[in-house]
Amino acid sequence: MLQSYHFPDVTLLITHYNRSHSLENSLLTFQRLNCHFGSIVVSDDGSKEVHLAHLTQLQHDFGFQLITTPKNRGLGNNINKGQDAVKTPYTLYVQEDFEPTAEFPDRLVESLTIIKEHPEFDIIRFYAYVRYPYLKPYNQGFSEMVIPPWATRYTKIYAYSDHPHLRHSSFLEKFGRYAEGLRPDKTEYWTCISFVQKKGKGLFYNDFKQLFHQKNSQSEPSTYKQEQWSVSKNSLLVFVRHIYRQVKYNYDIYFR
Template sequence: MLEKLPVNFIDILMGAPYNFDRVTLLITHYNRSKSLEHLLKRCAEEDLSFEEIVISDDGSKPEHLSYVKSLQQIYTFRLITTPVNKGLGANINRGQDAVKTRYTLYVQEDFEPTCDFAPNFINAIKLMDTESWDIIRFYTFPWAPFPYLKDYKLGYAEMLFKPTLLHLNHLKFRLYSDHPHLRRSNFFQKFGRYIEGQRGDPTEYNMCMQFIRKNGRALMFNGSPELFLHEHGAIEPNTMVRSKWKLSNSFFVSVMRNLYLKGKVVNSTIKLKKLN
């Protein structure tokens, strides 16, 4: 009876490490070597094993890059570097090009898995193997949940894109996100590459639009335990710099920001219709 069980399930029963041999853990990094160390340490503590770990560094300062290289003496990973910082899009493109496995688990260096991640990740791989999902997401900011979810199974919910202007929540365009997720490694073949040479927010938003245009199908973990923590302990400052007006708590700014976001929904909807 035991030999008929899935390999990963046997590992769980025997108390063995979680071995995801068809998955590459792709980590993008820039000037946050201590955060990267924390992520790698947490993966080791949770006994997470992947076919390969690829770290794509985007031209970090020498002291950070040197520290990352020193981590190779403790953790096994392949380091992809570039002499000049080229932005988020170029970093993800460079890292994804280096992946050789069927699946990619994409995680930025300021996230960390929890003890609930591995069992639910096994289910995500099962869903990828047997169904036609393009990505399966494991995190969203608590203050910015995706608005239109439909319960599916195994703790996951289908992310539904509502194209009409009756659905004015601007977060509906975040069907794709660069938060931790599992994707097929031929992702670029269907959705195109990330734009390069722009700031992080427009780079990600452009991929969101490409994902919707190409009818991307996404699941999101919708269970109660958190699978990832973001900036847990605030080890290093965020390298993403956003405009001050986006962070202001002023009543006037809040009203203007809300009007801006509603206008963005209309503008993005029109853009999608033109592109299609």
């Protein structure tokens, strides 16, 4: 018989925009894994009517609290208003296109124990596109993210990421609200900067591709498009981009 997992102190916060079938798949996966939360909050960023109608049906099926806005206001506003609705001490933040694997519930149990016993950790990260550059072993599954004085890799700013993670629900009180009215990458960037400036502490799951899968279907592809210069493989652009980020990121951390 499949084990049942109960997390009464955790709210599952999912941000959503025009991907209601992806959201349904994510919720169904949590349900199949027998994960039960203190509450579920879905924060929608002004989706189209067809998706809003589907959200209403999903709300009936899954019993989540739906937070809406009359028009698209961007990632920052979507996370802010969703987090404002959370009443539990801890938040599991997931975007709608991420589905947990069978390994995740046990790791969430472990993570919740850690963050309760060691509240100095602000965040426990479960997924990333690339490994965080500076890690100190913590236990068999997790490492602590650190920034040594000699750290030269500008990706150190990604000690915070908006990929799936567990955090204190008071996160906004310590690090500030997410910047609104900016592109999603800029919104995340300034939260990353704040996390480093205010000496945030967190753990990083070593096998970071094992706990969640990001699902981008043809019918509901990713709604975010990066600027061309930031992903170009042109060798000159790669070099210029590296120098620019090295200077800008360190300036923003230490002088702004």
